[in-house]
Structures are given as C-alpha cells and as structure tokens.
C-alpha cells in the first residue's frame with residue numbers, strides 16, 4: 001500500500017501583474033487525513049495547487065512533497081495523483097485510450113487502467129468518446145487519471161463539482177477510504193458544506209492569504225462568542241456601545257458584538273437608557289464561521 005508524505009507549502013507567493021493571487025502562504029498537509037483547501041472563488045486555490053504541481057512558477061516561496069518539489073520527483077505520477085479543475089481530455093478519444101496513453105508514458109502497468117476505471121465507476125462507459133461525457137463523468141475520469149500510478153498523495157481541485165447526489169456520496173466515502181489507507185488527501189472546494197462530511201482538517205484562504213487552519217471542529221469554536229443586540233432606536237444603541245468601548249458591526253438582524261457577554265452589553269445599554277428589542281448569543285454553525293472568515297464577518 002503506498003504511504004502518503006507530508007505536503008509542505010512555505011511562504012508561497014504568486015503575483016500576476018498587479019494581482020496578488022497568493023501571498024506568503026504557509027501550511028502543511030499530513031498523511032492519513034483528508035484536508036479541505038477552502039476559499040471563495042478567486043481566493044487563490046487553483047494557483048496554489050498549480051504551483052504545488054509545478055505548473056505555475058512561484059514568485060517566491062516553496063511547495064514540496066516530503067521536501068522535494070514536484071518537478072524533481074523521480075516518479076511523479078506514482079507519487080502524486082492530481083486532478084485539476086480545468087483538466088482537458090481529447091473529445092475524440094475514449095477514457096480507456098486516454099488512460100492507456102498516460103500509463104504507457106509514465107511506465108505504469110497497463111493493468112491499472114481497467115482497475116482505476118472500475119474504481120471510479122466508469123467501466124461501462126470506458127470505450128465511449130470523452131466528448132460525450134457529462135461534467136460528472138469527466139470528473140471521474142480526472143480522478144481515474146490521478147489514481148493511475150497508485151500514488152500516496154492525491155491533490156484534487158473541486159472534485160465534487162458537477163457530480164450528482166449519488167456521485168457526491170460516493171466520492172465522500174472514497175476520499176475517506178484513501179486517507180484511511182494512509183494517503184495524503186488534499187481537496188479544494190469553494191463550499192465548506194460540500195466537503196464538510198469528508199474532511200478532518202481545513203486550510204482556509206481568502207484573497208490569497210491564510211485565514212484559518214486546524215481540524216474541522218476548530219472552525220466552530222474560533223468565533224462562537226458572538227452576541228446580536230438590537231433596539232427600536234438602533235443609532236442610540238450604536239452610540240451606547242461605542243461609548244462603552246464595545247466593538248461591533250451592523251448585520252441584518254441588529255448589531256453584532258464579538259467580544260463581550262450579553263450581560264455586559266445589556267448593562268451598557270441600561271446605563272445609556274436604551275431600550276433593547278433583542279439580546280442573544282449567536283452560536284455560529286460551521287458554514288457561518290466559514291463565511292465570516294472569508295468575507296470579513298458580514299454573512300449574517
């Protein structure tokens with residue numbers, strides 16, 4: 001059974017002209033876990049993965065597999081399996097032909113081709129032209145390609161995108177199985193809800209920078225002390241909070257105070273003679289915490 005290795009991203013930076021796509025990004029991805037690489041569209045996920053796979057040259061910083069950059073791996077396909085979002089396959093060729101060519105080029109036993117087709121559920125369609133494939137079938141073909149060399153590391157860009165509910169259920173179980181076998185599994189997504197059920201760890205980026213990393217549960221405790229308070233006279237309440245030195249922001253349901261207990265907020269309002277219409281803790285769910293992290297807290 002192939003064992004996974006640690007992926008190490010260190011101070012990785014990529015600038016396209018005036019766009020800072022990725023800024024001084026550092027994280028590690030450990031074997032035996034499924035790690036979600038999350039962030040909204042345009043956050044820099046694909047650019048990071050492309051740098052990791054040697055497809056884009058970093059402006060600075062490094063990305064390695066057990067200390068070796070992708071370009072210097074001895075047997076890349078047998079070490080790292082990758083499925084990138086924009087994977088393009090020749091429309092006139094069948095899935096089986098594609099995989100045969102890749103296997104031959106990488107010195108991989110041709111017997112792996114039917115095995116991986118079977119693994120991803122494409123056997124019945126293996127001899128059809130890829131041009132007629134649905135997005136979900138193309139995703140499965142990308143995954144079959146990633147698995148071809150039986151690698152210890154899998155890097156998958158938005159693998160759930162385009163799958164039907166049955167496909168989503170299948171890939172969740174499959175990712176877990178790969179990690180349980182000791183492989184390193186890095187999966188990107190712009191939706192936490194899409195990968196929430198399969199990831200152990202999360203690395204969250206926004207605007208090219210790291211905003212959170214830790215196990216999945218850490219997301220829920222990182223920002224749970226939030227209190228929503230409101231008043232029929234909201235400007236008066238805002239003035240009272242400000243005078244009381246409490247930091248807040250305006251959300252749809254009132255004013256959101258991040259670092260104070262409800263009792264303290266109630267007392268501040270009482271001292272200012274402001275009537276309250278709401279005062280409660282906002283226990284954030286994982287998705288809310290995620291959205292707050294990537295959008296600066298204006299998601300309520």
Ligand SMILES: Nc1ncnc2c1ncn2[C@@H]1O[C@H](COP(=O)(O)OP(=O)(O)OP(=O)(O)O)[C@@H](O)[C@H]1O
Pocket residue numbers: 016019020021039040041042043044045046047048190
């Ligand atoms: N080749 C390029 N030239 C110029 N700008 C680019 C290039 N590639 C990416 N960018 C910019 O870098 C930023 C990060 O893009 P990237 O595709 O890495 O984000 P992402 O998180 O993968 O988003 P998505 O999920 O939409 O693919 C964006 O502002 C994007 O417009």
